Amino acid sequence: MHKRQTSNRRRVLLITAESAESRYVRHRRLIRFPQLTMPLIAAYTPEHWNVIHVDEIVQKIDFNIDVDLVGITANTPAAPHAYAISERFRSRGIPTVIGGPHATLMPEEVKEHADAVVIGEGETVWPVLVQDVEQGTLKPFYRCTHLPDLKNMPHPRWDLIKGRVYGKGITIATRGCPFACDYCTIPAMYQRRMRYRPIDEIVEEVKVMPGKALIFWDDNIGANREYAKSLFRAIAPFKRWWTSQATHDVAFDDEFMELAAKSGCKALFLGLETISQESLNGSNKRHNKVEEYREVLRRFHYDGIAVQAGTVFGFDGDDKSIFRRTVEFYKEIGLDSATISVLVPFPNTPLFRRLDAEGRILTRDWSKYDGKKHVVFQPAQMSPEELLMGTEWAARQFYSASSIFERMWKSRTGLWWNIIRNIGYNLALRNFGNIGYNPEDTPAPPAGSQVAGTS
Template structure:
């Protein structure tokens, strides 16, 4: 028996910023040894014209789901089955079921093995639903699936899944509605000790789940003498003792969702961590004081945004010389409270924007309250292009003294060059490719 797993890309062409997809070693660890496993990463390598496997599995999220459906149709034969799993299929299983033989809903830890067993018995079900009850297991970060594939030279680690907050725009909560799931300490310690890369990025949605567990995590990572970065919530900004321990344990960069400078917007999006921080300027100064770089993310298009205050936010990002910044148009992801709210108020321009023939990356998919859809799209595009212009990359390099150390400088230049390239390649491109007579009709 042979299974092929494909990590699906947003577009038909390759990306430059891909990191190792952990779904490969996770699925392999759950698969009986007698089953042959083949792995393709659509983001960085060409897919074969034909695939001779009993089961072909597509791992996709909302931005790549259209391409997953196109590929599922392309590779479907009378003697194989197609399976789709990931975030999108978890919240839209009925839709995904129209384009494949089987849908995996939720975590693979308690759906994957059952799906294979049923297939072998000739009793495959249309849908397998996770109970989110299985513990997170050991991941082989040097799995054979990654060999001869060119990823960014950064180690990727997952300590937990889910987030303690409930922002209305975030798709994470639509999948992980309950508490955060964390790995056992002996597993994470074993994984980290086996790491070869000098730089590690923790892809957890929010590494600061609670103070006690985070302090224990810092004790484990400090002796490894690695440089690491993470996604973390704004409530870290004035916890000086933790910021100090983070820096001492090797942390050099934190990704923080600022989202908006407008309190009314933060209230509407239920961004609780940010609402407790009254002064972003002081928060940034305090994080910098502890030697940590900042990757700031912003969302434009909430109801209290105007053209003027969005421009003020863009100036704010330049003024603070962030290492990296994202300026994203508000995207109502399926399964989120935001999507439900905009749908109920009939403000969605497309019911299923991710399947629209003409939808391009960066387009606005709903009617903003304070500007036109076209204005919002252009604001975000211009902000991205301006922030990553060659002139501004070098301005931010020079104006933030933390960038000027040798250890930080090469990372700064690498991420900015890659980000600039990706922004210009992605902006305005149609997701997934075009539907044609060989693809299933949209439903």
């Protein structure tokens, strides 16, 4: 049992929640990406509070800890687990607050399990909430009505990120995304209003960020190309390596690509999602053009930047051939790496509402909304089991030794770390038994079959 410190400083425990199932998958990863959320909320906490952070990917919660407030961030699959954590602290009379994507999408449900809910962004409401705790006037809901402009953003508390050899140097340059893909929660979280931090403030931050490699956890760092180019020019002298997320059209802006490369960009996550244009159009993602993907890869590799492709199976246009076709195409174009998932209709998104109206939502158990080990809706052209096992098959094919060799041979981009990254995924998949399903050869698996593990 921890004893309260002798000073009369208040104590807040911030928790980055991660369910046991997800922990099992993520703890085995070579790279365990940390989230920025709690290190940033910590930086906005008044100085007379002590902040303790527990990131469940790498740390355990001490439920006996003596604190005045518990703050939890949770995405949808972690929500039921976050509720359980919250209830345990509440049973000891400690007030709890939950924020993050799920709280923003489903505040009324979240309120049943916490004393307060933060809806939307935390910068402006968190200091008010903390003061209310001090005065014993905690309110049930704290809604972000004035979007923070992110000027004077304090440095995130990187010291609170534990258990990572790589990836402590995280921040953001921009917030939001101008697009509104129908399955994505970003439009609801940030109200489709792009914000840009002053570049000189980011430069000051880059100077002191820990580690050589940095991550900008922006949703779309290329949303405003001119801003991005100025940022790249400004951070180039510091010779850091960095990665972020963008849309694939940046590839066609030569100046953007050159400046990104010169400023140390080693890889970008691109939400390619699918090789079916029909599926992209049906998801309000017309800005992705499948016919351009090959050229996109060529241009990225020309500038020495690797591509990590967000890849999703289960769109209405997908039949059982989509798995093989995708893996073959990725090999052909020399794709560096892919995050392979099953489509998830997150609550309160346009996709969820459509599937719900069509009677195709199979469960509202949010813990199954992980995009890895469960299918939570009825796919249009296959069974849920076929979708799950097909996705697993595609991940194994994509990260097989021969596929890694073929893709790396074609990519020739950042080979030493790119190969290590691919091997990491290959090894992670080995932690789970291969059930040997082949989507086009094996008969349909029985309903309720379990998948072993996806990337």
